[in-house]
Amino acid sequence: MSAASPAADRSGDAIHLERIVKRFDGAQALSGASLRVRRGTVHGLVGQNGAGKSTLIKLLAGLHQPDEGRIEIDGQTYDRLTPHRVEELGIHFIHQDRLLVPTFTVGEALFLGREPRIAGTPFLDRRLMQRRAGEILDDYFGVRLPNSALISELSTAEKQIVQITRALLDQPKVLVFDEPTAALVRREADILFRLIRRLRAEGVTIIYISHYLNEIEELCDHVTVLRNGEDVATLALSETSATAIARLMVARDIADMFPKRSVALGKDILTLDRLSARGKYQDVSLTLRRGEVLGLTGLLGSGAKELIRTLFGLETATSGQIEIDGKAVRSVNPAQSVDRHVALVPEDRRGNGVALDLSVSENITLSSLRRFTRLGFLDFGDERREADELIRRLEIKTAGRDALVRTLSGGNQQKVAIAKWLSRHSEVYLLDEPTVGVDIGSKVEIYNLIGDLAARGAGIIVLSSDLPELIGITDRILVLFRGHVVREFISSETSPDEVLATSTGSSETLRHVG
Numbered sequence: 001m002s003a004a005s006p007a008a009d010r011s012g013d014a015i016h017l018e019r020i021v022k023r024f025d026g027a028q029a030l031s032g033a034s035l036r037v038r039r040g041t042v043h044g045l046v047g048q049n050g051a052g053k054s055t056l057i058k059l060l061a062g063l064h065q066p067d068e069g070r071i072e073i074d075g076q077t078y079d080r081l082t083p084h085r086v087e088e089l090g091i092h093f094i095h096q097d098r099l100l101v102p103t104f105t106v107g108e109a110l111f112l113g114r115e116p117r118i119a120g121t122p123f124l125d126r127r128l129m130q131r132r133a134g135e136i137l138d139d140y141f142g143v144r145l146p147n148s149a150l151i152s153e154l155s156t157a158e159k160q161i162v163q164i165t166r167a168l169l170d171q172p173k174v175l176v177f178d179e180p181t182a183a184l185v186r187r188e189a190d191i192l193f194r195l196i197r198r199l200r201a202e203g204v205t206i207i208y209i210s211h212y213l214n215e216i217e218e219l220c221d222h223v224t225v226l227r228n229g230e231d232v233a234t235l236a237l238s239e240t241s242a243t244a245i246a247r248l249m250v251a252r253d254i255a256d257m258f259p260k261r262s263v264a265l266g267k268d269i270l271t272l273d274r275l276s277a278r279g280k281y282q283d284v285s286l287t288l289r290r291g292e293v294l295g296l297t298g299l300l301g302s303g304a305k306e307l308i309r310t311l312f313g314l315e316t317a318t319s320g321q322i323e324i325d326g327k328a329v330r331s332v333n334p335a336q337s338v339d340r341h342v343a344l345v346p347e348d349r350r351g352n353g354v355a356l357d358l359s360v361s362e363n364i365t366l367s368s369l370r371r372f373t374r375l376g377f378l379d380f381g382d383e384r385r386e387a388d389e390l391i392r393r394l395e396i397k398t399a400g401r402d403a404l405v406r407t408l409s410g411g412n413q414q415k416v417a418i419a420k421w422l423s424r425h426s427e428v429y430l431l432d433e434p435t436v437g438v439d440i441g442s443k444v445e446i447y448n449l450i451g452d453l454a455a456r457g458a459g460i461i462v463l464s465s466d467l468p469e470l471i472g473i474t475d476r477i478l479v480l481f482r483g484h485v486v487r488e489f490i491s492s493e494t495s496p497d498e499v500l501a502t503s504t505g506s507s508e509t510l511r512h513v514g
Contacts, residue, residue: 014039014174014205020069022055029055031229042206044216047226048249053209062086090173094164102152106145107133110166136165157188176207211299213242214505246497258472266290269459270428275320280306281483288459295470296463298480298503308430308463312344313337343421347433353417356406360398361387363405363416368424390419429460447473467496479503
């Protein structure tokens, strides 16, 4: 647990966002959320995907304006903020995306917009930039980067160090860290943690956003939990635990939404033996049986998404073995995966799952046109009958088979993406965040569809960050943490907070991965 620094001035609030409401095209992103951050403290902000964290921080950054509510900075109320005004007020943001010019040197990136010039000339003093850059990096991080190194040549951790250092040059009052360790190894994260503690001791206020609850425990004085666009609690870390925080994040009655379907499991259909992809995941072994719904979960950087992409042939494993129906697979690419009856329904359905400007019918039969071709000519009658049958079976709400997919709701677009693979007679389904951005009614229909697929003997892997969903529709869950499978849960015998505590780095998880 962290302890408050006596050097910090905590006599008032650095940030106070009060009862903020924000809507986007009628959808409610924030429903009266509040955030109160005391000066000179490290304040955690947590919540599941879609809870409202990003929207709240973008409001503080001046990128959005609230529909209702009040924003107060250092005791003064601001009706309208802009990014420039926010920076003038001493608030800086360290984003997941490294917002640096890749062709600049370290010194040029650090001093962009504030470049020192040679006295009496319009020319940049590059030597001074390099010298000062070296001094600052050594002071705050104890590292030295080559003077001539380009940003594009740096590691992820080094880019982040440059980004943080750039913010420190402005002597910020408030620093906001957005998932800062998602791509860092433990040693690099420890360097960052030491810096955050030093900044707190110097009186800088920190807002720390992370899915890793062990980091929240380790660093923060207080934490605010968001759920469904509202703040549900603000707690002192000395009086709570990661498990309690996780429970607040996911509180839902699972049983009502996910009625379990009993399916007799068949033979093994997919087996992985010590599958590895360097820098992404290591020694992943698993078995998927016919009729089984297997859950995968893990935070950004866990390797779970890369594993799914590897199974479909979008990425390449560096070692290990894949077997489909008992046969070793020596090479995997998307065309071969389709021929082996493996289907991928990607998270970005609009970008990769469906063709928005084709009709519902064309999307459904896109992967199986050979079935409807006779002597090189497409049998439109067979194609239409297939589309009509799948529209009926999946209850796709559409004006008709000829309607463009872009006119459908998100849930119905997702059904079309699944129907495409049903038409192909797929047997292994890789579902990547299958209900993201889908309304609650369509979610339940998709859950029923997954149950139907399992009942027909398919093997299904569902990657999801929605833990109640994952527990509700799967038989087992594998949790990945920093590239390793660290634990397997029987879905009916676990809870969302237990899975979340594992995926965010509980003490038990850290023992597994060292």
